[in-house]
Amino acid sequence: xxxxxxxxxxxxxxxxxxxxxxxxxxxxxxxxxxxxxxxxxxxxxxxxxxxxxxxxxxxxxxxxxxxxxxxxxxxxxxxxxxxxxxxxxxxxxxxxxxxxxxxxxxxxxxxxxxxxxxxxxxxxxxxxxxxxxxxxxxxxxxxxxxxxxxxxxxxxxxxxxxxxxxxxxxxxxxxxxxxxxxxxxxxxxxxxxxxxxxxxxxxxxxxxxxxxxxxxxxxxxxxxxxxxxxxxxxxxxxxxxxxxxxxxxxxxxxxxxxxxxxxxxxxxxxxxxxxxxxxxxxxxxxxxxxxxxxxxxxxxxxxxxxxxxxxxxxxxxxxxxxxxxxxxxx
Amino acid sequence: xxxxxxxxxxxxxxxxxxxxxxxxxxxxxxxxxxxxxxxxxxxxxxxxxxxxxxxxxxxxxxxxxxxxxxxxxxxxxxxxxxxxxxxxxxxxxxx
Numbered sequence: 001x002x003x004x005x006x007x008x009x010x011x012x013x014x015x016x017x018x019x020x021x022x023x024x025x026x027x028x029x030x031x032x033x034x035x036x037x038x039x040x041x042x043x044x045x046x047x048x049x050x051x052x053x054x055x056x057x058x059x060x061x062x063x064x065x066x067x068x069x070x071x072x073x074x075x076x077x078x079x080x081x082x083x084x085x086x087x088x089x090x091x092x093x094x095x096x097x098x099x100x101x102x103x104x105x106x107x108x109x110x111x112x113x114x115x116x117x118x119x120x121x122x123x124x125x126x127x128x129x130x131x132x133x134x135x136x137x138x139x140x141x142x143x144x145x146x147x148x149x150x151x152x153x154x155x156x157x158x159x160x161x162x163x164x165x166x167x168x169x170x171x172x173x174x175x176x177x178x179x180x181x182x183x184x185x186x187x188x189x190x191x192x193x194x195x196x197x198x199x200x201x202x203x204x205x206x207x208x209x210x211x212x213x214x215x216x217x218x219x220x221x222x223x224x225x226x227x228x229x230x231x232x233x234x235x236x237x238x239x240x241x242x243x244x245x246x247x248x249x250x251x252x253x254x255x256x257x258x259x260x261x262x263x264x265x266x267x268x269x270x271x272x273x274x275x276x277x278x279x280x281x282x283x284x285x286x287x288x289x290x291x292x293x294x295x296x297x298x299x300x301x302x303x304x305x306x307x308x309x310x311x312x313x314x315x316x317x318x319x320x321x322x323x324x325x326x327x328x329x330x
Numbered sequence: 331x332x333x334x335x336x337x338x339x340x341x342x343x344x345x346x347x348x349x350x351x352x353x354x355x356x357x358x359x360x361x362x363x364x365x366x367x368x369x370x371x372x373x374x375x376x377x378x379x380x381x382x383x384x385x386x387x388x389x390x391x392x393x394x395x396x397x398x399x400x401x402x403x404x405x406x407x408x409x410x411x412x413x414x415x416x417x418x419x420x421x422x423x424x425x
Contacts, residue, residue, distance in 0.1 A: 038395045085375075092372050099356045102338075108358055109335050165355070172376075310336065313360035320361065 029230050034160035037103040045229055046104050049159050051120075052231065053101035058115045058122035060094030062295050066130040067139060075133060082179050083136060089176065093169045100161040116300050124281060125212050127289030134187055134194075134201035140180015142202075142209045142247065148173050149243045150213065158230040181250070188254045195255070202251070203259045210273065211281045213240040219278075244271045338387040339365040341372075343379035351383050359384075 021040050028035065035041055064087050071087065074080035098108055114120040125143055130136065151173065154166040187198040214220070214236040226232035234242075248271050251258050262274040283289065336358040342351035354373050359365035365384040374382070393401055409415050418425050 036395065038392070040396070088371075088375065092375060095357065095372050096355055102356075107335055168355075310360075313364060314336070317361035 026228070029158050029228075032230075033158075034163065035158050036160045044225070048226065048229075049162065049231065050101055050104045050106050053097055053104075053162050053165075054106070054111045054114070055121050055123075057094045057097035057101060057111070058120055059126065060090050060097060061115075062122045062126045062299065064090045064094075065295055065298055066126055066128070066291075067136060069130050070133060070136050073133070074136075079183070086140070086176050086179060089172050093172070096165040096168055097162075100159075100165040103161045112303070116296070116303055118287070118296055121285065122295075123212060124284040124289065125208055126295060127284050127291045128205070128208050129291050131204075132197050132201060133183070134197040135205070137180050137183030137187060137198065138201040138205045140176050140178075141184050141250070142180075142205055143212070144173060144176040144180060145247065146209050146212045146243050148177060149239050149246075153233040153239075156230075156233065184254055184256075188256065198254070199256050202256050206259050207276065207280070208284075210240060210244070210276055211278075211284075213237075213243070215278065215281070216276075241270055244273055245269070336360055339369075339384045340387050340390060341365075341369045342383040342385070343369075343373060344381040345379055346377075351381065354378075356387060 022042055025035075025041060025045075035045075067083060067087050067090070071080060071083055074083050098111060101111060102108055111120070115122065130139070148170065151166055151170050155163055155170055157163045157166065184198055187194045217235045217237045220236065248258065248263075260274050263271055265271050284292070287293075337360070338356055338358055339362075340356050341354050343354050344351045357365065357368050357372055359368050362384060366382060369382045369384055373379070405411070
């Protein structure tokens, strides 16, 4: 649920051996047909999708960490149960997406290893810390809100398994956003201290959330191919604008101030925001965000500490199989 | 890294509404018991089903998409298999 437009499609169609097949493929895309795993597809389409879907899956899995940080410290049993369910959903979303990515021919083990080795990207937003309980509210409200904007169009993506996974994800997603917004409403109706905590969380998350939509359109060289292939249906800036326009009245309702004094509504009713610090975005993607090292270290630790479970399950399955074969031979 | 890749399973769920089991996705698990448990956790967190089947992915035989023309042509050319092929006089009403 946390895909990030990194504008990383593999560019042109170099390596397409067969122009006729490529033309047929494009004709199917243009006719809004879904491409399925065993269908012919250009190597660059396969590569772009493998990268995008696996990045999306990694984001779901890494996204469990900032929220997991607050499960044991949730302010009530109701909040704790809801947060736990949300984090379980993120895990489920990661697993649907890994399964979709694998249909393109890369094994789960390879995908996970690439993430643990730091070779695969995940959404920059999860490299920011969750300092207070208000951060959990803000993540649900804004981070999941931004993710929904990104993901709804992906339900119509040209690759069948990805589109189907996204339909499941989107169905589950609105619970996440409402859960977060309810936390914000409660804090904003609470004591002055609680409201200040909500404002502080919004101040810290606002700009990183806008960055989730990826670089500005004029800076992205590869969107054309993804658009032509109907992987991407809206540009980064279009989605970002939609998100800002949807969020401004929600912040007003909460009585919170978006940390952008220069923001103003134009004649079309769109909210114009100030310049985004793309240098910060680049730094976080390059591994220099506040929590990049912690996140990868936590994933590696979980993977290593789970190794004995995977080994034991495989050994048990092997033993049972051997026994069945022996019985059958008797 | 010596551990072999965990086998892949396809998951089918029969929903409450009495329809047939429907493919919902896939997952990795070492054996059938673990596959069923994982399918419950991954695909039925909101009461989506009353029954789950898990099938090893490599046990499925699939038709070849590149031959779908030949495979399905016999059905496509037989429009008389559909009720709309036949004319029923208006006076007869719904049939």
